[in-house]
Amino acid sequence: MYFDPRPKERREDLYDREEELRRFVESKSPLVVVTGLRRTGKSSLILVGVKSLGMPYIYIDARAFEEKPYISYADLLKALEEAVNKIRGKGLREALRGLEGVEVYGVSIKFRWGGEGRAKLPEILSALSSWAEDRGEEAIVVIDEAQELIKLRGYNVLPALAYAYDNLRGVRIVLSGSKAGLLARFLRTEDPSSPLYGRYADRIELGPFDKAKAVGFLREGFRQYGVEFDKGEDVYEELGGIPGWLAAFGNAYLRTRDLGKALGDVVGAAVGLIRKEFENFLIGREVAKRRYEAVMRAAKRCATWSEVKRALEAQEGRSINDAEVAKLIRNLADWAFLEKRGEAYCPPDPLIARAF
Numbered sequence: 093m094y095f096d097p098r099p100k101e102r103r104e105d106l107y108d109r110e111e112e113l114r115r116f117v118e119s120k121s122p123l124v125v126v127t128g129l130r131r132t133g134k135s136s137l138i139l140v141g142v143k144s145l146g147m148p149y150i151y152i153d154a155r156a157f158e159e160k161p162y163i164s165y166a167d168l169l170k171a172l173e174e175a176v177n178k179i180r181g182k183g184l185r186e187a188l189r190g191l192e193g194v195e196v197y198g199v200s201i202k203f204r205w206g207g208e209g210r211a212k213l214p215e216i217l218s219a220l221s222s223w224a225e226d227r228g229e230e231a232i233v234v235i236d237e238a239q240e241l242i243k244l245r246g247y248n249v250l251p252a253l254a255y256a257y258d259n260l261r262g263v264r265i266v267l268s269g270s271k272a273g274l275l276a277r278f279l280r281t282e283d284p285s286s287p288l289y290g291r292y293a294d295r296i297e298l299g300p301f302d303k304a305k306a307v308g309f310l311r312e313g314f315r316q317y318g319v320e321f322d323k324g325e326d327v328y329e330e331l332g333g334i335p336g337w338l339a340a341f342g343n344a345y346l347r348t349r350d351l352g353k354a355l356g357d358v359v360g361a362a363v364g365l366i367r368k369e370f371e372n373f374l375i376g377r378e379v380a381k382r383r384y385e386a387v388m389r390a391a392k393r394c395a396t397w398s399e400v401k402r403a404l405e406a407q408e409g410r411s412i413n414d415a416e417v418a419k420l421i422r423n424l425a426d427w428a429f430l431e432k433r434g435e436a437y438c439p440p441d442p443l444i445a446r447a448f
């Protein structure tokens with residue numbers, strides 16, 4: 093059912109995305125990076141993809157770290173431990189037993205995360221790889237919303253990822269990010285001092301649906317409930333083409349059977365969530381809060397660089413230097429609150445504009 097609010101896991105529940113799914117399934121690269129705005133369907137694509145590959149996988153949801161100002165190695169290992177314990181493949185416990193910091197009790201695995209003998213990520217990945225290879229398979233390690241790991245303190249995961257990329261034939265890494273700029277900042281594949289420098293990744297970008305696909309998604313989605321719906325274009329004008337918001341609209345409309353009310357519900361919920369994400373963005377940036385707000389208000393119907401600068405100067409009644417303006421815009425763009433269109437900066441989605 094297209095309007096099911098959870099990430100999809102079965103092909104028949106995923107509307108369109110044939111090309112993206114084919115690229116995911118056919119990728120030969122040890123590293124696949126899936127980007128797209130929040131709710132464009134990254135988790136869905138990845139889950140449908142790994143299930144159709146039929147390979148064992150571990151799935152780390154880094155969204156759990158979203159509201160934390162920083163993450164520790166312990167947080168990461170606990171998330172990994174939970175994910176590894178969900179694999180039911182035979183022999184994995186034996187493969188991990190004996191590694192430093194790894195304890196196997198019956199069917200459950202525990203990673204020690206503190207002190208001298210803590211479990212080591214490269215060793216865990218290596219054991220996972222050998223285990224999968226012995227079975228003639230590949231273990232897929234998914235880190236969803238991986239840009240959150242930029243907040244890891246006291247541990248760098250990039251060397252472990254680069255090690256897996258270079259040496260582990262039985263492991264494939266899949267990273268997703270709804271803040272593509274932030275993910276790029278974290279991975280630094282273009283930076284010669286980064287462990288991942290020069291490693292080729294298959295990149296799959298999920299855009300919002302265009303008008304025709306949005307209309308088709310709604311029509312087909314409603315048909316699954318035996319409802320005829322022909323107001324898809326109006327919905328697209330109001331909400332844009334992000335599948336998650338369209339699905340939320342579908343549910344709201346099925347409940348209320350009132351177009352205006354259903355649209356209002358979805359806009360209200362979306363604006364609330366976007367404001368919450370903006371609050372998370374501002375953690376550690378409180379001193380510049382008024383400036384970031386001013387940039388978003390100025391750019392909500394698109395603005396050039398100089399228009400943004402003028403709006404900031406008008407708010408403060410003094411001149412603001414170019415480097416500061418550039419920094420504000422770059423941070424907002426890296427967090428996907430703005431995108432560049434020609435000469436202008438615009439919210440990438442109409443609901444983001446509504447939130448400001």
Ligand SMILES: Nc1ncnc2c1ncn2[C@@H]1O[C@H](COP(=O)(O)OP(=O)(O)O)[C@@H](O)[C@H]1O
Pocket residue numbers: 094095096097098099100105106107108109128129130131132133134135136137270335336337339
């Ligand atoms: N192609 C699609 N077909 C059907 N539903 C989709 C599709 N893409 C996304 N959705 C729905 O939209 C919502 C957000 O999808 P999700 O995969 O969680 O997005 P993301 O991981 O990018 O934030 C979920 O309700 C999901 O079921």
Ligand SMILES: [Mg+2]
Pocket residue numbers: 134135136236
């Ligand atoms: Mg997701």
